[in-house]
Amino acid sequence: MRKAVCSGSFDPVTIGHIDIIERASRMFDEIIVCVFYNPGKATSLFTPKERVEMLKAATSHLPNVRVTSCSGLLNEFCEKEKASFIVRGLRAFTDFEYEFQRALLLKKINESLETVFIMTNANYSYISSSGVRELLAFGGDIGQLVPAGVEELIRKYQKRKTK
Known part of the structure; x- marks a missing residue:
């Protein structure tokens, strides 16, 4: 079975993330x-639990995708x-420089791990x-930047935090 990990902070998940997934x-x-x-990353807008909930909602149409959270080293996970x-996922050359260095470090730690880079869709x-x-x-409009259903979750979490 070919199993891959797609990790990130996803704070919040965007349509670009979902395209890669x-x-x-x-x-x-x-x-x-x-x-x-x-x-x-010093501060996060959303808790890991909230981000997992957003990702589960955004990937529910993908039967071979499982969403979880973790801390620690990626290679150990x-x-x-x-x-x-x-x-x-790569959006620009600057992403590649950072991700390339990271992939080489992971390869040094565990030579059986392979990093697969997927270029973003130009629309994202x-x-x-x-x-x-x-x-x-x-207070800007994020509706076209996040997956369907995620904007409502974001608004719900924001209301909780302002109470």
């Missing part, structure tokens, strides 16, 4: 989408899940979670 789901028998705690592949290359967060902060 959908395309990866056609390449592998199982995709494990994992919300990782990233100590390099892959070993625990018996996944041999890591899927990374400008979309980022940080851009969505900025729009949210100023």
Whole structure:
């Protein structure tokens, strides 16, 4: 069985993320989408539990996709899940530089792990979670940037936080 991990902070999940996950789901028998705690990101807008809920809603149409969360090392998570592949989406050359270095480090740690890069659909290359967060902060319309149903979850979580 060809199993891959697609990890990220997904704060929040965007239509660009879902495009990568959908395309990866056609390449592998199982995709494990994992919300990782990233100590390099000082603050998160949504809790890991909320991000998992958003991803489950956005990927419910994909029978070979499972969503979870984790903290720790990606290579250890892959070993625990018996996944041999890591899927990374690339929007721009700057993404490639960062992801290439990361893939080489993971390969050094565990030579059986392969990183598969999937280029973004050009229609989504400008979309980022940080851009969505900025729009949210100023009350902007995010409806065309996040998957169907996710905007409602985001609004629900925001209401909880303001109470």
